[in-house]
Amino acid sequence: MPDRKVIAVLGATGAQGGGLVRAILNDPNGGFAARVLTRDVNGVKAQEFARLGAEVVAADVDDPESLKKAFEGAYGAYCVTFFWAHFSPEKEMAEAKAMAEAAKAAGLRHVIWSTLEDTRMWIPLSDNRMPTLQGNYKVPHFDAKGESNHFFTDEGVPTTFLLTSFYWDNFIYFGMGPKKGPDGKLAITFPMDDKKLPGIAAEDIGRCAYGIFKKGDELIGKTVAISGENLTGAQMAAAFSEVLGSEVRYQSVPPEVYRGFGFPGADDLGNMFQFKRDFEEYFSGRRSPEFSRSLNPSLQSFKTWLTSNKNAFPLEDTGANS
Numbered sequence: 341m342p343d344r345k346v347i348a349v350l351g352a353t354g355a356q357g358g359g360l361v362r363a364i365l366n367d368p369n370g371g372f373a374a375r376v377l378t379r380d381v382n383g384v385k386a387q388e389f390a391r392l393g394a395e396v397v398a399a400d401v402d403d404p405e406s407l408k409k410a411f412e413g414a415y416g417a418y419c420v421t422f423f424w425a426h427f428s429p430e431k432e433m434a435e436a437k438a439m440a441e442a443a444k445a446a447g448l449r450h451v452i453w454s455t456l457e458d459t460r461m462w463i464p465l466s467d468n469r470m471p472t473l474q475g476n477y478k479v480p481h482f483d484a485k486g487e488s489n490h491f492f493t494d495e496g497v498p499t500t501f502l503l504t505s506f507y508w509d510n511f512i513y514f515g516m517g518p519k520k521g522p523d524g525k526l527a528i529t530f531p532m533d534d535k536k537l538p539g540i541a542a543e544d545i546g547r548c549a550y551g552i553f554k555k556g557d558e559l560i561g562k563t564v565a566i567s568g569e570n571l572t573g574a575q576m577a578a579a580f581s582e583v584l585g586s587e588v589r590y591q592s593v594p595p596e597v598y599r600g601f602g603f604p605g606a607d608d609l610g611n612m613f614q615f616k617r618d619f620e621e622y623f624s625g626r627r628s629p630e631f632s633r634s635l636n637p638s639l640q641s642f643k644t645w646l647t648s649n650k651n652a653f654p655l656e657d658t659g660a661n662s
C-alpha cells in the first residue's frame with residue numbers, strides 16, 4: 341500500500357511508543373505505516389519491529405538534526421520524552437522543544453505530544469502543602485511536560501495533547517507491587533487515602549494514540565485525557581487479592597512519608613500522588629475510560645490487565661520488602 345501515512349514514533353522500543361507501533365503493525369489495512377525511531381537500529385526490539393514490517397530509523401533526541409532527518413517525509417509523529425532516564429525537567433523541556441522544532445521543519449500534519457498537567461497551575465510554588473523540588477517545580481516530571489506544551493503551539497505544529505495516566509505496569513517494573521510488611525501481610529502502598537487513581541495498561545496508551553491518528557483532523561488542537569480505569573487503592577488491592585488468590589491490602593501513608601522512602605524520585609512521586617489525591621475531582625474527572633475505549637475498543641480494565649500479568653507477581657518473591 342504505497343500511500344500509507346507514515347507515523348514516526350519516538351520511544352518506539354519502550355512502553356508508550358511500542359504500543360503504538362504494535363497497534364499500527366496489527367492493522368495492516370488501516371492506512372498507516374510505522375517508522376521506529378531508536379538510538380540503536382541494530383537493537384533486538386528494533387530488529388524485531390523491522391522483521392514485522394516497520395521502517396527503522398536512527399534518531400537521538402539529544403541530536404536535533406537526527407530528529408529532523410528522522411521526521412522527514414512522515415505524515416505524523418508520536419512525541420514522548422524520557423524523564424526517568426535523567427530526572428531533569430530542564431532536559432525534558434529541551435527534548436520536547438527539539439521534537440516540536442523537528443516536527444515543524446518536517447511539515448508534519450499531525451503530532452501527538454504525550455504530556456501531563458503543569459501542577460503549578462493548581463499548586464503555585466508558594467503553596468507549602470508540598471515541597472518545591474529542583475528549585476522551580478512541584479511535580480517535576482509533570483510540570484516539565486505541561487510547560488512544554490507551548491513549544492508545539494508556538495511552532496504552529498498540528499498537535500493533539502495527550503494526557504496519560506499512571507501505568508499499572510509500575511506494579512511490575514517500578515517496584516510498586518504488593519510487598520510483605522513486618523506483619524507478613526501483602527500490601528500495596530501509596531499516599532492517596534480513599535481517592536481514585538486513574539491508571540492504564542501502558543500498552544493501551546499507544547493503542548489510544550493510534551485511535552487519535554485514525555480520527556484524522558478531529559482531535560488536532562485538542563487536549564485529550566485517557567485512563568483504563570479510575571480506582572481507589574482499596575479497589576486495586578481487592579483486585580490483586582482476587583487475581584493472585586492471596587490477600588493484598590491497601591496501605592495509605594501520608595505523602596511526606598512516601599517522599600521520604602528514599603528511592604530516586606520518591607519526592608517527585610510523593611508530590612504527584614498528593615496532587616492526584618488533593619485534586620481528585622479534576623484529575624480523575626478529566627480522565628474518562630469511556631472516551632479512551634472509544635479510541636481503543638480493546639482497552640483493558642485493571643482486572644483484565646492483572647489477570648494477563650499475574651505471573652509477574654510471584655508471591656514467594658514479595659517477602660523481601662525491598
Ligand SMILES: NC(=O)c1ccc[n+]([C@@H]2O[C@H](COP(=O)([O-])OP(=O)(O)OC[C@H]3O[C@@H](n4cnc5c(N)ncnc54)[C@H](OP(=O)(O)O)[C@@H]3O)[C@@H](O)[C@H]2O)c1
Binds near residue numbers: 420424
Ligand atoms: N510510568 C508511568 O506511570 C508514566 C505515566 C505517564 C507518563 N509517563 C512518562 O512516560 C515517559 C517515558 O515513556 P515510556 O515509559 O514509554 O518510556 P520507556 O519505556 O522507558 O522507553 C523509553 C524509550 O525511549 C527511547 N529513548 C530514551 N532516550 C532517548 C533519546 N535520547 N533519544 C531517542 N530515544 C530515546 C529508548 O529507545 P532506544 O533505546 O531504542 O533509543 C527507550 O526505548 C516519561 O517521561 C514518563 O514521565 C510515565
